[in-house]
Amino acid sequence: MRWINRRPVRSVAVLLAALPFALTLLAYVVGSEVRRAENPNDKLLPAPAEVIERAAELATEPDRRSGDVLLWRDTAASLQRLAVGVAIAASLGLGFGLAIGLFPAGRSTLASYVAFLSLIPPLALLPILFIVFGLGEVSKVVLIAVGITPFIIRDLSQRVLEIPTEQLVKAQTLGGSSWQILLRVALPQVAPRLVQAVRLSLGPAWLFLIAAEAIAAQDGLGYRIFLVRRYLAMDVILPYVCWITFLAFAIDWSLRRFSRRAFGWAHTEGESL
């Protein structure tokens, strides 16, 4: 049987899925053993037990200064920034994506500009961002939005362009105005793609969030990592990175689930990732 036709049975599939994770963990454990055999105080790859102990501590013990449990406080702060930033980016992305994809005039005006914007590395413009938006919450949210909006716009406008002409023509013969076609034909058809674009942008969004928190913040997951990085406290950094990854995964998973529920028509056939 050809490999393209061989579908592993459920139990094998589960084992296979676990394999790369297991290998990664193994590589860590071995690396950690080797390094600590050389230097028992090695901070770079602390023993897993140590990391887990430290993680438990971070998640339960209240900080002496503020009385908050640091992990939760940082999580709340970061998630809030992320949510606002991504929400802004998604709204802008949807709006401009439709404007560019659906309207030739919008396309003429904005397509090259957005392509240009998407090429500017936002990190290089950080000083200007901070001056314009201050150092408070706004600038962090703005950095996230600035960082991922161009991608979302380009992705969505491409998807709008890909709507078959037949559909747009049919909608016109059914009496739809440009606005109605935008609202009832184009928007609902790219909505699942918006969710997917957001899912794809979450990686960069976290990146920008962490970068912003490293520069100016007093809480947040990125702030904590930055703070302890100078002590090479990997026993703190690793749990934080795992936690960020878990959060990112949970968000991704919820978005996918949401998309399947809300946009059933887009998921009736074929597997998707």
Added chain:
Amino acid sequence: MRWINRRPVRSVAVLLAALPFALTLLAYVVGSEVRRAENPNDKLLPAPAEVIERAAELATEPDRRSGDVLLWRDTAASLQRLAVGVAIAASLGLGFGLAIGLFPAGRSTLASYVAFLSLIPPLALLPILFIVFGLGEVSKVVLIAVGITPFIIRDLSQRVLEIPTEQLVKAQTLGGSSWQILLRVALPQVAPRLVQAVRLSLGPAWLFLIAAEAIAAQDGLGYRIFLVRRYLAMDVILPYVCWITFLAFAIDWSLRRFSRRAFGWAHTEGESL
């Protein structure tokens, strides 16, 4: 006439395309005027004339210490890192994308792992990258590759999954083995999408390049920007950012042109961005 049917004539389209650029420039000039009216030495938004003069200087005058013209030396160093990093990411992306998209077993094994990897913020793991790959050119290239590969893999595997089942079945009835179907059916069909995925990843790739160069380097565009950021020399940063944007644009344009030439079949209909 509906706005979705109104195509601006060529001259109007050119004007419209220029408009947002002109407005941005205007905003800069006004902002610069206002700030310099307050503090004639303002460094944040130097006068355009000053920026241009400085840019010319950067592009022509050899550095006092090394004798190289800084801009070209930085450009060569950065482009080389970028090219190697993106090439690695594209190869890995294509390989794993096909493995995941075409083979159910590959999908079972790798899809969740890649999804997981794509969620880890690479910047947070820099210390580990350093230890494994050293602090030289390798780690910069690896950071770029690590940063964009998961996205490319996910994008390509999705595209492979989207190849109509009919085609895969037909290829099998024409006697194709899994490997031949990969080589002659799946690969050429996702090739244009690979180019597009690379185009979409160039933004993040530059970001990681700049981040890598900010961390440890002796030359490169990102190195220079972070070095002069120490004294807010926007007259250097702005030409460098513009130059990076121009380079990114030139690369993007060449890739698009390349795709049109090499994959004519994928560009026979519809507009695309």
Added chain:
Amino acid sequence: EKKDSFRVAWSIYVGWMPWGYMEDSGIMDKWAARYGIDVEIVQINDYIESINQYSAGAFDGVSATNMDTLSIPAGGGVDTTALIVGDFSNGNDAVLVKGDRAFADLKGEQVNLVELSVSHYLLARGLESAGMSEADIGIVNTSDADMVAAFATPGVTAAVTWNPLVFTIMEMPGVSKIYDSADIPGEIIDLMVVNTETLADNPDFGKALAGAWYETMSLMAADTEAGKAARTAMAEASGTDLAGYDAQLATTKMFYDPADAVAFTEDPKLLQTMDFVRNFLFDHGILGEGARSVDDIGMAFPGGATLGDTNNIKFRFDPAYMVMAAEGKL
């Protein structure tokens, strides 16, 4: 112009931790209220970003070293006054090498450091003392946040950095310190600098800052439970514990007593130090916007002494507020 609300920025560093404590503990608010003004102290993680923000006008004051004050705000045309001379580095900055080696062994090697920072200056001074120059070695610009990880890689053999990074690196096996800021005492000075114009128009702002600072200083210096609690808070804010923080303080010459700070500021040696610094900056092409000569930017010192262009004084050491504190007139 006269105003009643001010913002100063600070970043995490052993000698500046009191600023964060003043904001958290309410000492700053207390002093600001005494003068009928409002002062907000904002922590910025990235040191350079905090100075840039100040230079761009987003803050009225910022914690900075003497060298960075000269090159960034003063060089950028923002007339700046050193309001409080908090401490100088007395071992906090160091040249570290792997193995038991000296400067002469570094010939031709790459040294990792934050280029154009006080580390760079320290290295230049060290090389000078060993009869060498920067041309003898190579420099790799390395971000401070990643210095420890960088030093842990096999390819890196020498680095210049500051605390707490120095302590963290020294914990690695086989690392030795070949030069530190204790070899050039008083040359790397940590200041609270403020906009000269703002200070002139609002002397109460200076008084409030100085008052709050020296109250915190005496609290910190005290060997009491309260003092220990204050230092513990500062330690934790900087991501370490009391022992770690005390170790850092040991290599920092804090001016707990304002009189000491006044004496340091009025010492003519300060002028000599700043002359070194401006020459270093000029040699590296970062003494202000297109400075044509080392004299382009003027500096003023207590007693009317100056360096450089007297028509373009942009950096002033003014002990007036520390004197008030010393004399208990706040």
Added chain:
Amino acid sequence: MSAVSVRRVFKTYGHTPILENVDLDIDEGQFCAIVGASGCGKSTFLRMLLAQEMPSAGEIRIDGQPPAREPGPDRGVVFQRYSVFPHLSVRRNLLLPMEFGGSRLLGRLFGPRRQELEREADRVLERIGLAHMADAWPSQLSGGMQQRLAIAQALALKPKVLLLDEPFGALDPGTRKSMHEFLLDLWRETGMTIFMVSHDLSEAFTLANRVLVFDKRRWDPHDPTAFGATVTYDFKLTEKDWEKPDVPAFGPPDAPQPAAG
């Protein structure tokens, strides 16, 4: 006055002529079938009637009005593919035209008005045999069901001119026959002018009362794309009172001939 007048219409794509000098008058209420070889420009002609594309030369008027510049509700259309909206359930696909008309701002109706329209849509679904699929997505329908839905949707606004591009190509004979009658009923009732591209001559002659054959008048044996097609035969049939005439073979003179092995 003729319902649709086509005046000396030419269409070229780039340098390739597709249609040459098409000149027609269609009376109101005529059911006009268009047949011709594959690739001869039937769909292109339909797109011009729809005002989705403009003729390269000449003009098309409906009811003597100035040539339309874009598709509108006076022209209904069913394409070969993509005629229904994949994101709307079957019932909502049928509601859409009413919602466009009933709510300029949102294109969406609520409350009792919607319920009434839904009941109406359900009656239509009943008639076209899709009642049990009212809440399914179009992608869950077989090709035939999708096309039935598309036709019902295009007829919803009772357009003056209805344009059909091989609408029954994917239907099985049973359904095709009932759709024929459904369409004929609607045609008689509303007096619409209908254009239908078909591949099936007998279908064309069963339904239509006018059959246009598109073909090239001239052939260049070395370059099959050198000349465009035009109307080479125009059969006018009085309703139900005709015999299928002898339609000559069309296509290139050296048309593909099956040969052994």
Added chain:
Amino acid sequence: MSAVSVRRVFKTYGHTPILENVDLDIDEGQFCAIVGASGCGKSTFLRMLLAQEMPSAGEIRIDGQPPAREPGPDRGVVFQRYSVFPHLSVRRNLLLPMEFGGSRLLGRLFGPRRQELEREADRVLERIGLAHMADAWPSQLSGGMQQRLAIAQALALKPKVLLLDEPFGALDPGTRKSMHEFLLDLWRETGMTIFMVSHDLSEAFTLANRVLVFDKRRWDPHDPTAFGATVTYDFKLTEKDWEKPDVPAFGPPDAPQPAAG
């Protein structure tokens, strides 16, 4: 021994029965047309013959071999859509099967061997009237041309069993007729066993020497999906020596009836 034996095959999707108890023996070289109402499971049956899908119960054997577990070169297929490869020029689409066979590693031939195959492909293109489009992309062909290409491609390896899912649905009558003959010639020559799903009863009876009608034996008026379809009529016709029998109407008893608008 029968070429294709279908033994008590059932197929359900989830809880929906599609096919029930299909039991057939097809002789080698039989041309078997499959007709039935839209959505009754004709394509599903073809997919099982193709071994693209497995029966939920029962088995299908070709030449008495064990049931195939995946599609292979002994079964050719033409689908309604996506049967040609969009990234290969028309000529290369035809070369692909030879390249698969001629080069296990690269699936690609070079040099004189390739040139010879190209000449052969050009002869086939000539025969199906696509010679002038040899270097075009499939997307530049009209729907009819694409389908002609797909058929030629599926015939390239002369499969033992050829499966066609409404292959001629998108062709105009002229081309359809010549494709019919092209197919019949090939059938006679190779003695292939052919299954063809069609919507067109007359096409089925013209081409095939056996016609299977798929329909439901039982109808639940409240739930049209409650029962699956099976072979309700099985006409065996001796070659060229038959009259079209009276095929009863199929579809649900309360089939959609056109009513006045």
